[in-house]
Amino acid sequence: MKISINWLKNYVNIPDNTDINQLAELFTTRTAEVEEVIDLASTFDKMVVGKIEAIEPHPNADKLQITQTNVGGEILKIVCGAQNIYIGQKVAVAKNGAKVKWHGEGELVELKPTKIRGEESNGMICAASEIGLKDEEDGIMDLSNLEAEPGTSLAEALQKNDQIIDIDNKSLTHRPDLWGHYGIAREVAAITGQSLKPIELHHEYPSTETIIPVEIKAKDHCKRYLSTTIENIQVGPSPEWLKNALENTGNRSINNIVDATNFVMLELGNPLHAFDTNKIKEKIIIRTAEKGEKIETLKEGEKELDSDMLIIADKEKPLAIAGIMGGLNSGINNETTSITLEAANFDPISTRKTSVKLGIRTESVQRFEKDLDPLLAEQAFDRLVKIILDLCPSAKIVSAKNDQKNFDYQIKTVKLDLNKVRSKIGVQIESMEIEEKLKNLEFKVKKLDTHHLEVEVPSFRATKDINHQDDLIEEIARLYGYEKIPTRIPELSLTLPKPNTERLEKYSIRNILSLECGYNETLNYSFYSKKTLQNAGLEASKHLKIKNFLSEEQTHLRTTLLPNLLITAANNLKVEDGFKLFEIGRTFIYQNEYFPLEEKHLAGLLVLPKKSKMEPFYEVRDDISRLLERLRITSLKYKRAEKACSMAHPNKHAAFFDFKTQQEIVQIYELHPLIAKNFDLEKNRIACFEINYSLLHKLNRADQKYKAISKYPAVEFDISAILNNNIEYQTLESQIKNIDKNLVKSVQLFDYYKGPNINEGKISMAFKIKLQSNDRTLTDQEIKEIQQNAFQVLQKLGGEIRGL
Amino acid sequence: MQDLLNSALQAIENANNSNELKEIEIKYLGKKGLITEQLKTLKDLSEEDKRTTGKAIQEIKQKFLSAYQKKASQLEIEEINSKLTAEFFDITLPRLNKINHSKKGTIHPLNQLQQQVEEIFSDMGFEIADGPEVESEYYNFEALNIPSHHPARDMQDTFFIENKADPKHGELILRTHTSPVQIRTMELKGAPLRIIVPGRVFRYEATDATHDSTFNQVEGLLIDKNIGLADLKGIMEEFLSRLFEKDITVRFRPGYFPFVEPGLELDILWQKGKNGQSDKWLEFMGAGMVHPNVLKAGGIDPENNQGWAFGFGITRLAMIKYQIADIRQIHNSDLRFLKQF
CATH class of the missing domain: 2.40.50.140 (Nucleic acid-binding proteins)
Incomplete structure (x- = not known):
């Protein structure tokens, strides 16, 4: 909102040598944010x-x-x-x-x-x-x-010797009293210790009958409606002072009558309207519109109305959308000689709703939606009449002042505990000073006892923002000066905060994956498109859908982190060949309840360079094994996934499985070639992992225990064998270890071959087996026995020992 | 004719591979196919019959084709999958060459900063709390003293989820701020409380260099007996000074948020004014004393407890700290960006 300093000077003393930038700064720290000071000159x-x-x-x-x-x-x-x-x-x-x-x-x-x-x-x-x-x-x-x-x-x-302060409208949301120059002047007076000058009003009205009767049908929507009729009006251009007042604050001058209504709105904050009396059929009716009723508005074309919209109508037709915009049919033009004035108080919520529905936002709506003081309507009315009579000296009020009220004004008082004021601000402000600050803002103060005041709220603050003690504390704090509040570290009771272990573990995970395993952490949006979820083979029915999505790319909330990571991977492939990415974030799964199943996931992928011959699955598996080991999670069983996820290669997928809960907490897989194609990733081989972190975090952690280091020498021997290629290495390893759990310390694969020279369906493997005892040096006999057993184990599994 | 269709659909259903399926197509739609033959008979019919029968045969042909397509793509996937599974893949096979040839990875700057923020507040005795990102209107608005007609609740600010509204909770939405966690934590733990809530929030807002529909906030809440605005100034100066590793001065000025009273904006002194010029302040966050209605909604007695809350945008803080000019970098996962941190 643009406020003219020259205009303010009519109501409050602002010395000519005042630095307006400093005044604006003061206003920002005491009342509301000044965005800009504009020097018109x-x-x-x-x-x-x-x-x-x-x-x-x-x-x-x-x-x-x-x-x-x-x-x-x-x-x-x-x-x-x-x-x-x-x-x-x-x-x-x-x-x-x-x-x-x-x-x-x-x-x-x-x-x-x-x-x-x-x-x-x-x-x-x-x-x-x-x-x-x-x-x-x-x-x-x-x-x-x-x-x-x-x-x-x-x-x-040209009377442009003015400075304009532009106040952020949002910071006035709760202050209906600050939507005009007079309200701002009142605030300036309070913060600079000046007094506020009264404004001139017109008080004499004829006691004749009302020429245009007013009937309020929708009493809930209209607290007050004042009207009168003035004849012998000469519509014409406004005098320079009026034109300048409007133009300097960013408004256009239309004609003297319309300008007068706008001037008083910008002065007192209550919107006003003038109708051409001759265009009103019989009477003014304030009612809700009939569904489908239409009005040609002054500036926004024809609008179709709804049954919950308040209008000003006559016997035949709508004249204006109440509190929003006048109609073309009853507007003032150069032929107008008689005007009927309106000053009203319309319901803030319904005015706002109508404005949103019709898509019309005006200066008037902006004010009514703040919940204006119903006493202000009369002040604005008397002010408007005064200005119009000044502008048209030959004009004559021909109708009584018709004032219809649907409200019962009661003075609001709030009890104030002075110790609460001090405690909540954190400063020992003297009682006298508290009283003075309140009086500066036109609150009336009565002492109840040494610690309590009874504070009477002025009508212009009573509709919205002053209801209880804390609202008064705000008034005192800001007038006292927020900058004077000292800094203090609170004295707190000695209860130790509980660590958020889930967060702490995330820090470790980030370090392990990025610093030890070479993954780059990304953050993707929480949504994707229907096409993306289809490309990933996911079911739309498990997704939450956004009703008012911003783009077709962001319609569904993710149930897995992978699809967006795949898109990301494709984008990065344009500049880089081969990389690792991971993300920690939430997933959302529709369930038959109000709230969805919202879980924290950890997912990532490895994109191999195009020429790489590596098996990406194994690399990701080893990264995740390392992660689990570092987090001391040993309770999960590694196995082929029961049901591979829709993005998984049907052959190359595995899971870390929790036997207790029967949940696959970690999934690892190579990306299915068809899914890869859907995401334009078919040229690279990709392996993925996704971990349900909400579940993972709850798992027990293994104790770290020292194992005694053997003093006796270790013995190693190699076995080379041709095996059927459908035996899992894990089976071989565990069976060999089972020969003697105490003595077989490790089994290590050091050669693996399939292809020419080996029969179809066979593989050649070579292991290094290490034996060691904790209490003795092993005898040749013992070593030989274990070796023989190892041969037997492999033979039982269909193996043929080489060199035997 | 219905029989013809049924037997055709049955045949499609029973096809075991794409060759069989191809044969079925020829049997019905080939030059001498059963459906093709039916179409040929049309020319002998009257105009009237031509129309009705023709339409019927076309429908059958369409149904046949759509069943055929469905089966064809199903078989194609099965065949690809069976090819992919033809050879045994040992998920347990160790890698022979276990040298880690990965380059060093990186942690997202936003998370690096968030961790720092969490650590500083933890050191000052705050717990780190969490809450859902998909929220109810009740927790996001009503409980925070934002009634249903408040401007912040207009469609333009909030993402709504397609879901049945609940009488208490209203519509399901994406949280527009981290403040609902204030209420959830009050309900769970009561007073006294000392928490921060870092997390992702969503706004229905067109994206440009400084606005994104997704960003992160940090909420703070301190409820105890004799807590005032002076303590807020103290905690924030201490926090910011530790974060920026130099002494930081803050100021309060009035601001309006329905869930606090008094409501404040907190600015950081960014540049001391030289030669009589005014100081440059950086708008940092909204804050204030928790509104009694909010304490009540969280089940805390506002007569005997009081405290403050704040909320700042950590995405914006990251942009300031790392001098990132375009907010869209944060979520576009470009390795050329990520690798710089």
Whole structure:
């Protein structure tokens, strides 16, 4: 909201030497955020009123003339191309150094002494568009009607000698009283210790009958409606002061009557409306619309109304959408001679709802939705009548002041505990000072006892934001000065916070995967598209769907982290060949309850470089085994997954399985070639893992225990065998170890071969077996026995021992 | 004709491989196929019959084709899968060459920063709390003193989930802030409370260099007996000074949030004004004393307990700290970005 400092000066003393930036800063720290201070005069820097003393033709150009222009104390020779100049005319002169827009277009250009077709020219006689006062070009500005003497700064002559503070609307959400200059002036008075000047109102109304009767049918939606009729109105352009007040605060001037209603709205914060009396059929009815009823609005075209929208109507038709926008059919124009004025208080919620539904957001809605003080409507009404009578001296009020009220005003009081004030702010503020701050803001204060006050809330603060003690504490704190609150470290009871082990473990996981295993952590969105989930072979029915999604790419909440990782992988393949990625995040699965099953997952993938001959599955498996080992999780069983996930290669998948709960907590698989194709990843081999971290975290951790180091020598022997290729290595290893669990320390594969020279369906393997006892040196006999047993184990499994 | 269709569908159903299926197609739709033959008879019929019978045969042909397509793609997947499973794959086979040839990986900058924030607050006695990202309107709004007509609840800010509304909870939504965890933790643990809640939040908001529909916040909540705004200033200065590893000055100014009263904005002094120019402040977070209605909603007696809450955008903090100009870098998983951290 734009607030004019000159306008404020009508109500509160702001000394001329005040630094407005400092005032804005103070307002920001006491009341609401000032986003910007705009110095209107700065655009008119080095521009003055000039008077043309002489005009002669340009010797070298037919369309140009040479003027001698008095700019106060000196005469400038200025070449001018416009035809509407004459001797004695007052004009806007931009002197050298001023910044103008050539022909009202493009960037600002700084004027310099120049020669135009051989003739010296110092400055420029300006059109309104060239100094940003109008959009379209229409000849140079004629300022002859101004009283300003030549040399007067243009800003002063045009009443642009103003500074505007632009306040963030959002920071005024809870302050219906701050939506006009008078409210802001009241706040400025309170924070600078000045007093607020009263505004002039009109109080005399005839006691004659009402010319346009008013009937409020929808009483819930309209707390108050004031109206009267004024005749003998002359609609015309507004005087300069009114035009400037509106234009300087970013509004347009329309005509004197409409401008008056807008002026009072911007002054007091209560929107107002003027109808052309002759266009109202019989009476004004405030009712909800009939479904499908239509209105041609002033600025937004035709709108179809709903049965919960409040309108102002006459006997026949809607005249306005209450609190939002007037209708074209009853608007003021140059033929209007009689006006009927409205000052009302409409329900904030219904006004807001209607505005959202119709997509019309106006200055009026912005104010009504804040819940305005119903007493303000009358003040605004009396003010509007005063201004209109000033603007049209021959106008005459011909109707009584019709004031219909559907509210019962009661003074609101709040009990205040002074010790709570001190405790919550954290400062020992004196009672006197607390009382003074409240009084500055027009609260009335009564002492109940040494620790308690009874505070009476002024009507303009009572509708919305002051309801209980804490609201008053805010008033005291901000007027006391937030910057004066000291910093303090709280004294707290000695209860130790419980560690969030789930979070702490995440830190370790990140370190293990990234620093030890070479994964890069990514963060992807929590949603994907229907196409993506289909590409991944997932069922749409398990997904939560976003009702108001932003794009077709983000319609479903993820049930697994993998699909987005696959998309990410494809994107990264454009710049890099071969990498590892992981992500920790939430998944959401629809279940037949209000809340979905929301779990934390940890997923990742390895994309092998195109030429790599490695088996990606094994690499990811070893990474995850390492992760589990580092987290001291030993209770999970590694096995082929019962049911491979939809993205898994049907042959190359495994799981870490929790026997107790029958849950596959970790899944590892190579990406199915068909799924890879769907994600444009078919050129690289990819292995993936996904861990249900919510479950993983709950697993027991193995104790770390020292194993005695044997003092006796270890013995190693190798076995080479041809085996059927459908035996799992794990089976071989465990059976060999089972020969003597105490003595067989390790079985290690050191050669593996299949292909030419080996029969189809066979593989060749070679193991190194290490034997060691903790209590003796092994005898040759013992070693030989174990070796023989190992041969037998392999033979039983269909193996043929080489070199035997 | 119905029989013809039934036997055709049965044949498709029974096909064991794509060769068999191909034969079935020829049997019905080939040059002399059974359905093709039916189509040929049309020319002998009257115009009227041509239309009705023709339509019927076309329908049968369509049904045949759609069953055929379905079976064909099913068989194709089965055949690919059987090819993929033809050879035994030993999931337990060790790698012979166990040298880790991975390059060093990286941790996402947002998570690095979040860990730092968590560690600092942990050191100051705060617990780290969590809550769901899919939330109810009740926890996200009502319980936080944001009634149903509040502007923040308009469609433009919130993602709604397609779900049946619940009488107490309202619609299911994606949480728009971490504040619902205030209520959930109050319900769970009561007073006193000292928590922070780092987490992902969502806004229905068009994406550009400074706005994203997904970002992370850190919520803070301290409820005890004699806690005031001075303590908030103290904790935040201490936190920020530890995070930025230099002394940080903060200021309060009024701000409006329905769930706190007094409501504040907290700014960080970014640059001391030189030569009479005004200081440059960086808008950092919203905060305030917890509104009594919020304490009540969390089951805490507001007469005997009081405290403050704050919430800041850690995504924005990461952007400031690491000088990331475009917020979209955070979630686009570009390795050229990730590898810098």
